[in-house]
Amino acid sequence: MAGGATRVPAERKRRRPTRSGTVLSSDAIVDKALALVDENGADSLTMRKLGQALGADPSAVYRYFRSVEDLHLALGDRLIGETMTDFTPDPTDWRASLRDFGVRAYHSAQRHPRAALLSGFRVTRLPNEQRAIDTGLGLLRAAGFGPRDAVRHYHAFIDTVLGHAALDAAVQGLRPEQREGDEGAWGAVYAEVSAETYPHLHEARPHLPLMRDSAFERALDLLLAAIDASPR
Amino acid sequence: MAGGATRVPAERKRRRPTRSGTVLSSDAIVDKALALVDENGADSLTMRKLGQALGADPSAVYRYFRSVEDLHLALGDRLIGETMTDFTPDPTDWRASLRDFGVRAYHSAQRHPRAALLSGFRVTRLPNEQRAIDTGLGLLRAAGFGPRDAVRHYHAFIDTVLGHAALDAAVQGLRPEQREGDEGAWGAVYAEVSAETYPHLHEARPHLPLMRDSAFERALDLLLAAIDASPR
């Protein structure tokens, strides 16, 4: 079950310092991994580099995570955790709370775009994910929906949030030279498109840079309004 | 500009057969690459395996694509192309046409989930992408929107489509053992969640398998309705 949450054991007991003196832990490893990804992009998260950054042998990481994929899931869970810190849902205003929840998740992804892409689409089954789902469902229950509708609406909600988050994180997280390519596309390359073959694209040239902005908040509000308008 | 569309030259001239007799071309390479990914997952798209499948030296691919990333973008463009085949927009019913467009794009991604994830978030700048944008803008212009609003609405539209497509493709494209993990999560693991720590999650257990279904079409209709209701 490679998709799994499980670090190797649930808890470590013996803390033996590494050759260079640092003491390893799942959290410390995730910390360092997140820092690596934030700094230099997803490509720089390799077991070897991670080991070096930790001052440990790369293979030591395998005592905490079964594979690099497991580590990616843990990064994802860390992002969800970051989303949830300081977030206290207000059941009396479920709609505002859910919106805040969505915006926070989106911003977590924007803060760590490259990490978000590593795990953005996976069901992590790790603790923070469970907490997030429980929180979301609670708000929808408070809104008056039954358990079944709460699940359906939460599904639409979280997919919308994650979809936009990932899409925008993908742009955000490109390496500089790629980014210049992708973003510049709207200004430079597409500006030269011919009027005969692509008339509408040609006509829209001055407005194409709008494509750089995010459509997230508008889409989110749209969705919340639709949920609110749903029968209880 | 690694993000770029550019194959190495625009056109090949000399067609020299490979050692094993096959004749290479950008299209033939993309064909084979797509087949590889469809069959065995994204992990099986390596230059070496691709070379072997083509009956050519791996490095021959570099005469057609500058890097593996370039090849990924070409796969993405192929998917957009697949979306557009047999699609003829009907300007007199822009809303139905746009819906059809979105559904087609979504289904292309579902048909090749693993390929969709390789490029789903990139601006390819390749021909089919340009055609798709032009078509979408044309429909929104026909709906009565000015060029600027057409761009804004197209942006929201395509992000919604791609976001859901990618999210669902991610589930679809998991390797079997991962998939069992992710999908099973809703049934098995989450079913055992404790009532005290996560009351709402606990309560919703019987309905969690709903999370497996896609929220795409509902979200799409929602968005189209909102666009339709926007001022011209």
Next chain:
DNA sequence: GCGTTACGTCAACACCATTGACATAACTCT
């Protein structure tokens, strides 16, 4: 049919994840 050169091939480089054997520090139990 000659000359140019595009393109397929080969070999090499520097990386990568993962694993099994090993040593030893850190714990448990008496």
Next chain:
DNA sequence: AGAGTTATGTCAATGGTGTTGACGTAACGC
């Protein structure tokens, strides 16, 4: 306090990866 167990960090090796430069030859333009 001392012995025994074992968790955990280290080492070395395996078989993969993308990419590149040199090289020859077949395919084209003339």
